[in-house]
Amino acid sequence: SSELTQDPAVSVALGQTVRITCQGDSLRSYYASWYQQKPGQAPVLVIYGKNNRPSGIPDRFSGSSSGNTASLTITGAQAEDEADYYCNSRDSSGNHLEVFGTGTKVTVL
Amino acid sequence: QVQLQQWGAGLLKPSETLSLTCAVYGGSFSGYYWSWIRQPPGKGLEWIGEINHSGSTNYNPSLKSRVTISVDTSKNQFSLKLSSVTAADTAVYYCARALEYSSSGRPYRVHYFDYWGQGTLVTVSS
Numbered sequence: 001s002s003e004l005t006q007d008p009a010v011s012v013a014l015g016q017t018v019r020i021t022c023q024g025d026s027l028r029s030y031y032a033s034w035y036q037q038k039p040g041q042a043p044v045l046v047i048y049g050k051n052n053r054p055s056g057i058p059d060r061f062s063g064s065s066s067g068n069t070a071s072l073t074i075t076g077a078q079a080e081d082e083a084d085y086y087c088n089s090r091d092s093s094g095n096h097l098e099v100f101g102t103g104t105k106v107t108v109l
Numbered sequence: 110q111v112q113l114q115q116w117g118a119g120l121l122k123p124s125e126t127l128s129l130t131c132a133v134y135g136g137s138f139s140g141y142y143w144s145w146i147r148q149p150p151g152k153g154l155e156w157i158g159e160i161n162h163s164g165s166t167n168y169n170p171s172l173k174s175r176v177t178i179s180v181d182t183s184k185n186q187f188s189l190k191l192s193s194v195t196a197a198d199t200a201v202y203y204c205a206r207a208l209e210y211s212s213s214g215r216p217y218r219v220h221y222f223d224y225w226g227q228g229t230l231v232t233v234s235s
Contacts, residue, residue, distance in 0.1 A: 033221035
């Protein structure tokens with residue numbers, strides 16, 4: 001089955017920009033979706049498709065994709081953006097399986 | 110507004126069967142995939158499996174031999190059963206709704222989980 005690889009942790013100064021990447025073969029066929037998870041809470045969808053934000057997600061969150069890599073960018077990071085972020089896509093095997101990325105802990109300094 | 114509300118036993122003994130149910134309020138049941146996802150304490154998300162409104166299922170190969178996901182469309186509910194649990198199955202379990210469609214160009218497909226349940230902590234301990 002496919003794997004999605006993320007950097008374990010990144011830090012960003014308040015108000016600066018941070019990019020989180022997700023790599024995997026399945027991303028050549030499926031757009032990654034991105035989820036924010038704060039301690040003790042369920043994950044929340046922040047980006048899906050080419051670069052779509054659900055209602056209520058600030059426009060400082062954006063997504064992009066190239067080849068086998070998807071990226072989530074937070075432009076002007078806020079203290080409340082400190083969280084774990086997971087990417088996700090279908091498996092590229094064609095068996096309708098799912099795979100989640102390993103997760104990235106974002107710390108806002 | 111769509112809401113997923115889940116419930117089930119939170120404490121199990123080894124070898125017992127985990128049983129959780131997720132009710133869907135405020136939206137259609139058809140046209141979506143309904144998944145179970147779990148997260149062991151301090152670890153990442155693991156997909157368990159999914160079902161659609163017609164009962165077609167897909168399971169994580171690592172859990173397939175122990176997992177059954179079923180649906181009751183009359184109640185807009187779907188359920189998870191995981192047999193022969195061990196301490197390794199201790200996790201927060203989430204139900205979630207997924208949508209999938211084709212896109213123009215590459216990548217070809219869009220898939221995402223747009224609504225999640227509140228999560229249920231299931232602890233397996235003797």
